[in-house]
Amino acid sequence: MAPPASSRRSRRPAPELLFGDLWPYDPAPETADPRIRAEYDLFIGGRFVPAADGTRFTSINPATERPLTELARGGPADVDAACRAAASAFPRWSRLPGAERGKYLFRLARLLQDRAREFAVAETMDNGKPIRETRDFDVPSAAAHFFYHAGWADKLAYLAPGRTVAPLGVVGQVIPWNFPLLMLAWKIAPALAAGNCVVLKPASNTPLTAVKLAELLQEAELPPGVVNIVTGPGATGAHLLAHPLVSKVAFTGSTEVGKVILRSVAGAGKRLTMELGGKAANIVFADAPLDQAVEGIVNGIFFNQGQVCCAGSRLLVQESVAERVVAQLRRRLRVLRVGDPLDKNTDLGAIVSREQRDVIRGYLRAGVAEGAELWQAPFRAPARGFYVPPAVFTGVTQSHRIAREEIFGPVLSVLTFRTVEEAVEKANNTPYGLSAGVWTDKGSLILRLATELRAGVVWANTFNKFDPASPFGGYKESGFGREGGRHGLLDYCAVA
Numbered sequence: 375m376a377p378p379a380s381s382r383r384s385r386r387p388a389p390e391l392l393f394g395d396l397w398p399y400d401p402a403p404e405t406a407d408p409r410i411r412a413e414y415d416l417f418i419g420g421r422f423v424p425a426a427d428g429t430r431f432t433s434i435n436p437a438t439e440r441p442l443t444e445l446a447r448g449g450p451a452d453v454d455a456a457c458r459a460a461a462s463a464f465p466r467w468s469r470l471p472g473a474e475r476g477k478y479l480f481r482l483a484r485l486l487q488d489r490a491r492e493f494a495v496a497e498t499m500d501n502g503k504p505i506r507e508t509r510d511f512d513v514p515s516a517a518a519h520f521f522y523h524a525g526w527a528d529k530l531a532y533l534a535p536g537r538t539v540a541p542l543g544v545v546g547q548v549i550p551w552n553f554p555l556l557m558l559a560w561k562i563a564p565a566l567a568a569g570n571c572v573v574l575k576p577a578s579n580t581p582l583t584a585v586k587l588a589e590l591l592q593e594a595e596l597p598p599g600v601v602n603i604v605t606g607p608g609a610t611g612a613h614l615l616a617h618p619l620v621s622k623v624a625f626t627g628s629t630e631v632g633k634v635i636l637r638s639v640a641g642a643g644k645r646l647t648m649e650l651g652g653k654a655a656n657i658v659f660a661d662a663p664l665d666q667a668v669e670g671i672v673n674g675i676f677f678n679q680g681q682v683c684c685a686g687s688r689l690l691v692q693e694s695v696a697e698r699v700v701a702q703l704r705r706r707l708r709v710l711r712v713g714d715p716l717d718k719n720t721d722l723g724a725i726v727s728r729e730q731r732d733v734i735r736g737y738l739r740a741g742v743a744e745g746a747e748l749w750q751a752p753f754r755a756p757a758r759g760f761y762v763p764p765a766v767f768t769g770v771t772q773s774h775r776i777a778r779e780e781i782f783g784p785v786l787s788v789l790t791f792r793t794v795e796e797a798v799e800k801a802n803n804t805p806y807g808l809s810a811g812v813w814t815d816k817g818s819l820i821l822r823l824a825t826e827l828r829a830g831v832v833w834a835n836t837f838n839k840f841d842p843a844s845p846f847g848g849y850k851e852s853g854f855g856r857e858g859g860r861h862g863l864l865d866y867c868a869v870a
């Protein structure tokens with residue numbers, strides 16, 4: 375028999391004691407072997423070679439602060455050797471029939487799928503992101519990029535019908551630490567499909583999956599020199615992008631470093647693609663399906679601990695539903711699990727480094743000092759590692775630093791608006807223009823905002839959706855050029 379209504383009510387937990395507190399989970403660690411070697415060399419001309427000056431650096435696991443592996447620190451001589459290897463591989467590689475180049479890309483995609491769990495664990499240990507994300511997003515998306523571009527390799531003539539399409543030569547590629555393997559795939563796959571040769575420098579915080587991928591390149595029997603991987607700090611990247619043999623620069627990273635690179639290569643006649651920072655607006659209208667929108671807000675800013683260039687870090691919510699949305703959001707955030715990234719139940723893992731964790735903490739202090747109200751989800755910090763629980767600022771104004779600057783962490787700034795015009799004006803009031811989200815029931819409003827928002831990607835009633843066939847890139851200080859799709863491939867081609 376059902377209990378009387380009054381006793382049913384009294385058994386319902388208070389809102390602040392919802393599932394996270396009542397349902398403890400047993401640990402569910404991912405146990406696949408990441409097969410990490412104690413040391414990795416540079417990958418130049420198809421072989422692993424130590425740095426010319428013999429120096430190394432250590433990559434640590436940000437979740438435990440323990441060393442993971444030692445890597446060669448590439449210097450100018452190594453960059454030069456890698457660029458020469460790429461230049462000498464270029465004539466044969468670029469003349470290979472497209473279908474043959476495509477076979478190598480298919481092979482790489484399949485090898486990555488074969489070793490997907492191993493790569494997912496390695497990426498999680500090197501970067502701190504949850505295994506759920508590396509397993510379900512980073513590694514499958516990286517494989518999908520190789521598959522997609524394999525399909526293009528023998529169809530380049532269709533990129534620009536009636537015109538000639540040719541590769542550019544040696545491409546210098548520098549990538550950030552937030553999606554190490556995926557950014558590598560975004561860079562290498564289109565470059566190879568178009569017939570270019572590559573020298574790539576991964577971020578010094580997260581070089582592991584790049585050197586592991588070099589093992590796959592050997593296994594795939596990719597001709598020596600077609601892809602070269604040089605690990606090292608920012609200075610190694612600067613040498614690479616300025617190298618005279620590099621005819622195309624493809625950079626993904628911060629706007630600050632992007633500007634330094636633009637100044638350093640100005641006038642050198644190199645083709646450029648810049649994928650830089652962002653401060654995206656996620657706009658929620660009162661008529662939106664609010665439960666779905668709250669999930670989209672969470673995914674928009676807390677995916678990968680908010681270390682995402684296109685993160686929806688500014689929530690613009692229509693005033694009439696703002697209180698409701700914020701209350702619902704806080705309830706949802708209380709049950710997100712922050713902790714060991716190798717645990718399959720973890721939603722938010724570790725921040726990539728101590729420095730980045732301190733940057734985020736600095737922004738939390740700045741927001742409070744400027745008068746915004748900070749709310750953070752309750753959280754028990756693991757004994758070691760760099761963790762920040764989800765944070766939501768309300769009472770934010772457009773002049774606050776937390777509303778203007780890219781934080782690159784799990785920090786959401788909530789602003790409100792009354793009219794469509796105000797929403798557009800506030801969303802566009804940023805030097806960045808990478809992405810935006812719109813939540814509404816009205817198709818016509820979505821179409822209007824898709825044209826009025828100055829952002830490379832506008833998601834409607836969703837957020838953070840990616841596809842290799844869909845071009846991704848920015849406006850304004852978020853950079854130029856596109857990655858993915860036909861547009862991304864054209865950025866690796868000379869069209870005459």
Ligand code: NAD
Nearest residue numbers: 549550551576577607608611612627628631649650651683
């Ligand atoms: P970062 O700019 O500090 O470093 C990026 C890469 O550049 C690293 O490999 C670094 O070693 C190298 N580098 C540093 N100084 C250099 C120099 N002078 N010359 C050449 N290379 C140099 O960025 P990060 O902290 O690694 O990554 C976070 C940033 O990346 C954020 O701003 C984020 O928005 C951006 N990002 C953008 C996209 C996009 O597609 N638009 C994607 C991911 C990340």
